[in-house]
Amino acid sequence: MPDNETTAPSLENLLHETRAFPPGPAFAAQANAQPSLYEEAAADRLGFWAAQARELVTWSTPFTQTLDWSDAPVARWFADGKLNAAYNAVDRHVEAGLGDRVALHFEGEPGDTRAVTYADLQREVSRAANALTALGVTTGDRVVVYLPMLVESVVAMLACARIGAPHSVVFGGFSADALRSRIADAEAKLVITADGGYRRGAPSALKPAVDEALAPKDGQPATTVEHVLVVRRTGQEVDWTEGRDVWWHDAVEHADAFHEPVQVDAEHPLFILYTSGTTGKPKGILHTTGGYLTQAAYTHKFVFDLKAESDVYWCTADIGWVTGHSYVVYGPLTNGATQVIYEGTPDTPHRGRWWELVEKYQVSILYTAPTAIRTCMKWGEDIPAGFDLSSLRVLGSVGEPINPEAWMWYRRVIGGDTAPIVDTWWQTETGGIMISPLPGVTATKPGSAQVALPGIVADVVDDEAHSVPDGGGGYLVLSEPWPAMLRGIWGDLQRFKDTYWSRFEGLYFAGDGAKKDEDGDIWLLGRVDDVMNVSGHRLSTTEIESALVSHEVVAEAAVVGAADETTGQAVVAFVILRGEHADRASTPEGAQEVQAELRNHVAKEIGPIAKPRRILVVPELPKTRSGKIMRRLLRDVAENRTVGDATTLADSSVMDLISAGLASTK
Ligand code: ATP
Numbered sequence: 001m002p003d004n005e006t007t008a009p010s011l012e013n014l015l016h017e018t019r020a021f022p023p024g025p026a027f028a029a030q031a032n033a034q035p036s037l038y039e040e041a042a043a044d045r046l047g048f049w050a051a052q053a054r055e056l057v058t059w060s061t062p063f064t065q066t067l068d069w070s071d072a073p074v075a076r077w078f079a080d081g082k083l084n085a086a087y088n089a090v091d092r093h094v095e096a097g098l099g100d101r102v103a104l105h106f107e108g109e110p111g112d113t114r115a116v117t118y119a120d121l122q123r124e125v126s127r128a129a130n131a132l133t134a135l136g137v138t139t140g141d142r143v144v145v146y147l148p149m150l151v152e153s154v155v156a157m158l159a160c161a162r163i164g165a166p167h168s169v170v171f172g173g174f175s176a177d178a179l180r181s182r183i184a185d186a187e188a189k190l191v192i193t194a195d196g197g198y199r200r201g202a203p204s205a206l207k208p209a210v211d212e213a214l215a216p217k218d219g220q221p222a223t224t225v226e227h228v229l230v231v232r233r234t235g236q237e238v239d240w241t242e243g244r245d246v247w248w249h250d251a252v253e254h255a256d257a258f259h260e261p262v263q264v265d266a267e268h269p270l271f272i273l274y275t276s277g278t279t280g281k282p283k284g285i286l287h288t289t290g291g292y293l294t295q296a297a298y299t300h301k302f303v304f305d306l307k308a309e310s311d312v313y314w315c316t317a318d319i320g321w322v323t324g325h326s327y328v329v330y331g332p333l334t335n336g337a338t339q340v341i342y343e344g345t346p347d348t349p350h351r352g353r354w355w356e357l358v359e360k361y362q363v364s365i366l367y368t369a370p371t372a373i374r375t376c377m378k379w380g381e382d383i384p385a386g387f388d389l390s391s392l393r394v395l396g397s398v399g400e401p402i403n404p405e406a407w408m409w410y411r412r413v414i415g416g417d418t419a420p421i422v423d424t425w426w427q428t429e430t431g432g433i434m435i436s437p438l439p440g441v442t443a444t445k446p447g448s449a450q451v452a453l454p455g456i457v458a459d460v461v462d463d464e465a466h467s468v469p470d471g472g473g474g475y476l477v478l479s480e481p482w483p484a485m486l487r488g489i490w491g492d493l494q495r496f497k498d499t500y501w502s503r504f505e506g507l508y509f510a511g512d513g514a515k516k517d518e519d520g521d522i523w524l525l526g527r528v529d530d531v532m533n534v535s536g537h538r539l540s541t542t543e544i545e546s547a548l549v550s551h552e553v554v555a556e557a558a559v560v561g562a563a564d565e566t567t568g569q570a571v572v573a574f575v576i577l578r579g580e581h582a583d584r585a586s587t588p589e590g591a592q593e594v595q596a597e598l599r600n601h602v603a604k605e606i607g608p609i610a611k612p613r614r615i616l617v618v619p620e621l622p623k624t625r626s627g628k629i630m631r632r633l634l635r636d637v638a639e640n641r642t643v644g645d646a647t648t649l650a651d652s653s654v655m656d657l658i659s660a661g662l663a664s665t666k
Pocket residue numbers: 275276277278279280281282283322397398399400401402423424425426427428429449510511512524526527626628
């Protein structure tokens with residue numbers, strides 16, 4: 001948590017970006033969003049949300065109340081209504097005559113494919129729901145899903161929703177320990193897993209981690225888990241616990257293809273999901289049904305300009321992250337979209353795999369993360385240039401601030417200089433997108449998430465919770481409750497209040513620094529925990545990183561403040577060079593030259609105060625499994641401390657490489 005006692009000035013606003021891209025008239029004419037949406041929502045915010053909930057979601061019992069905030073900060077939205085999320089995502093489209101529409105174009109990493117229609121999905125989800133019931137899972141029981149990106153993963157989540165059993169999806173790359181603690185935290189009754197999945201051209205086992213997570217440990221009693229349902233994906237050998245383990249194909253394929261969805265209260269828990277763990281120990285975030293589904297569908301429709309009958313949508317996120325929940329499963333399916341899901345890594349069997357998929361499926365809306373874009377920049381633009389990407393008409397970004405140069409690259413190389421980019425700010429906690437341009441309405445600016453969506457109220461405030469004027473910097477807060485907001489941290493109401501509601505009275509504090517530009521548009525400046533204090537100036541990591549990335553040799557940068565006797569903190573930068581320039585740092589003289597050039601470049605772009613004291617060229621940066629830079633680990637290295645909790649780190653060898661590199665340049 002950020003320091004509550006600080007009286008230091010709010011963040012400084014340093015980087016100036018003046019490029020803007022107004023919507024094309026043809027795009028604007030066909031766009032789902034119109035400028036009037038903002039006016040409508042501002043005139044009657046609750047009425048606006050109620051209208052979205054009625055239009056985008058089907059209720060078995062219509063609601064009459066919109067928001068009950070009497071138990072703040074725990075909100076109740078549409079609380080007297082009843083619905084079923086899986087029915088909304090699947091059955092109602094079949095009932096509307098759209099059963100033949102493809103819901104999922106599945107592409108396995110080895111190249112196996114499967115097209116699943118909404119009618120197929122209805123049968124599969126119903127069978128799976130019957131199978132779960134037969135295994136003793138009932139409404140309210142928790143189910144842990146630990147799977148690769150497969151059709152069965154989507155089916156498993158929807159089957160849980162269909163019987164009202166909250167799911168807790170654990171990313172398939174996590175260790176047995178991470179799985180064990182999440183199973184224990186949720187007191188799960190069932191785990192759904194697979195023998196393995198394909199990763200980088202080879203089968204990668206999953207089931208052993210489940211076996212390990214469920215084994216008695218340190219005299220701890222057996223877990224609450226009664227059964228493990230195992231999807232056969234790779235065909236690899238698995239250990240089998242008789243009586244506990246059940247093959248998916250035995251349980252599901254023979255189950256009845258009819259299942260009556262359980263209609264639950266709007267506030268019935270839909271899922272628990274842990275945050276990415278970028279800043280510390282992950283938090284088990286609780287989301288409920290009606291408000292969450294409403295905002296997932298609403299944002300997916302307007303932010304991506306979805307035309308369900310003609311678009312092919314692809315969100316590259318894993319279901320283990322909130323983006324996979326809201327923008328692979330619940331948002332797109334509730335809207336009846338056709339989408340691509342891909343099991344593997346972007347560089348298997350070659351670095352053009354994503355672009356090959358865009359061409360093959362004629363993907364028109366692509367939603368991915370800055371880390372992926374910067375990786376493609378590093379690999380070089382000749383790779384995407386080898387594919388026909390002309391079907392793309394909207395591009396999205398999520399997960400971290402996108403540096404203006406990465407944004408420009410995304411627009412030019414992937415978007416053919418025409419597709420609008422939506423930089424979407426939100427969190428596991430917010431459940432759905434909160435701040436984003438609307439394509440066809442907003443003149444987009446490289447690097448800025450810009451405006452709160454219609455129905456959302458966001459602000460940037462100073463230490464005393466006063467709204468900062470345009471041009472000022474401070475803390476991002478959300479000042480009004482929103483439908484998909486978290487309802488708490490699973491089993492820990494006090495931590496929920498302390499973490500988000502204690503810093504500023506009556507405001508949700510997101511933990512992110514932000515600034516407003518002269519037009520009042522919002523720019524995210526990185527985590528408050530990462531803010532640097534150099535000679536009394538509060539500097540944002542994002543702005544210095546963006547200045548570095550705007551130099552032609554840099555693909556990716558991470559900046560931290562390391563304790564310094566004279567200035568309080570000194571800026572230390574870690575950079576990855578673009579493929580074309582990688583050789584430049586291969587000799588000590590070359591590296592020194594690059595470092596000097598970059599230092600001067602930052603001084604020119606931002607000012608001498610932001611000039612990094614040290615710049616280190618590295619082959620990789622420490623990232624969470626969801627691709628976010630973990631600056632706190634770099635800070636540990638820069639200050640010669642033992643590296644802190646790295647359990648959510650994607651590749652632990654990265655830290656050794658960086659530490660070794662740092663030692664050799666001292
Ligand atoms: P933890 O809370 O455990 O440290 P985390 O915050 O990374 O992990 P998520 O919920 O996955 O977990 O990420 C939300 C955070 O990601 C936001 O608070 C913000 O810092 C960052 N983020 C997401 N989208 C954007 C964006 N478009 N621009 C800037 N930052 C973003």
